[in-house]
Amino acid sequence: MTFFEQAPMGRHASRRRRSLVGRVSTAAMLVVLAAATVGGLWLMSQDSKADEPLLERIFPALAAAPPPLSAEFADLADRMMLTAEGREVFASTQPRYADADEIAALCRDESHDPENESTLGCFTGFEQSRAQDRIFIYRPTDERLGQSTVTTAAHELLHAVYARMSSDEKTRVAELLSAATALVSADDPVHDQIAASMDGDDEKRATEQFAYLGSQVHPDTGFSAELEQIYARTITDRAALVETHRRAVAVLDDVRAAVAxxxxxxxxxxxxxxxxxxxxxxxxxxxxxxxxxxxDDRAEFEATSPEDRARWRVTLTPAGGEPITMSWEESIAYRDDDLNRIRGEHNARRTELELAEAEAARLRADTQALQDDALALLRDAYPGQTFEG
Structure with missing residues (x-):
């Protein structure tokens, strides 16, 4: 992909982890449930924590409170403008930064086409226990791209929020999101981002819409009051969050425009x-x-006798001037002086031109360096993509 072609859309992967751990945990839970049924109420009566949810009693490690947010993720939560509820969900996912290689491994999706997209983060877990939810965030190395991590983190957090909704609430939110998406301009790149993350799986539509619209789109009047209230449970100022996304996108747009x-x-x-x-x-x-x-004229003049030279008069017309009549000898001197004057002008013009060409060469070198820097920025923003000048 050349520098001046449209950069690929950043992609966020949200998927349920279908690892062996997930399958074994589910099977184990069914075995214990069967044992509890066979044993009647004996298991319940022998458990001093009978009031706790069954899954947490079966898997006490999954019920442990998540560690508090580290300083850097507490700062990120502030930049996302999270509510107390939003911070709690964010902490429960044990967010983690990762480089491009780690993101490729942690967020690997067989349906993903790495030639056309870049994965910037993912939310992963399985439905049996939200305690297993995790958020991985790609962190570019260039500080100019720092704001992009806010959008990525907010996007993945909204996936976690959506995953925690009841079935009835998800159904209602899907209806609200469908109406909200219809309000977004058809040429807004968010439509392509949603489609890329769905990858043909219609079951992902609502969660992708919830995450993308919530973190990247804010109409002047907002979405419906009901949908905005749902977002407000997680984000205190969604308009400001979307403005952060706009500034993050503008970094690349401004660099590209500056190079152009x-x-x-x-x-x-x-x-x-x-x-x-x-x-x-x-x-x-x-x-x-x-x-x-x-x-030739001077050779002819010098070959003519002084008496014959004196008999000739010459009329010269300077460029842009009036005709001048003079002796032949005077005309030779006049023309010689004029030719020397023009030679001097040409030398001055050549010197000025060489300076201008040197300046243009410097400008070209500076611009190439600017483009090289911009290419490095693009590669950092879109891991795994190939950009050429």
Whole structure:
């Protein structure tokens, strides 16, 4: 992909973990439930924690409170403008930063096409226990892309929030999201992002809409009051969160635009220099021909006797001036001086042109460096993608 082609959309993977651990845990739970049924109420009566949810009694490790947010993720929660409820859910997912290779491994999705998309984060877990939910966030190395981690984290957190909704609430939210999506401009890239993350699985539509719209789209009047109230349980200022996303996108847009403007300046300078050089070379060629004619005329003058020279008068018309009549000898001196004057002008023009060409070469080198930096920024923003100048 060349630098000036549309960059790939960042992709967020949200999937249920279908690992061996998930399957074994489910099977184990069914075995214990069967044992409890066979044993009647004996198991319940022998358990001093009979009031706790059954899953948590069966798997006490899963019921343990998640560790508090570390300082860096507490700061990220502040930047996401999370409510107390939102921070609690965020902490429960034990969020973790990861580099491009780790994200590729942790968020691997067989349906994902790495040639066209980049995965920026994922939410993973399984329905039997929300205690197993995890959020992985791709963190670019370039500080200019720091705001993008806010959008990624908010997106994945909204997946976790949606996963915790009851079936009835998910049904209602899906209806609200369908109406909200219809309000988004058809050319908004969020539609392609939603489709890419769904990858043809319609069951993912609502959760992807909930995550993408919640973190990236805020109409002037917001979405419906009901949907905004649902988002408000997690995010205190969704408009500000979306503005953070806009600024993150603008970083790449501004860099790309700056490179485009710089190349336009290079092209303009080089074109102007090329035209100047072409005109100078044409003028030098004309001067060479004029000098050759003058050499012939001066040879003729020098071959003529002084008496015959004196009998001739010459009329010269300077460029842009009035005709001047003078003796033949005076005309030779006048023309010689004029040719030397023009040679001096040409030398000055050549020196000025060489300085301009050197400046254009410096501008080209600076612009190439600017583009190289922008390419590095794009590669950092979209891991796994190939960009060429």
């Amino acid at each position: 403007r710089a190349w336009e300046d290079v092209a303009a300078a080089e074109q102007a220099n090329a035209q100047t050089r072409a005109q100078l070379e044409a003028d030098v060629d004309a001067l060479s021909k004029a000098a050759a004619r003058f050499a």
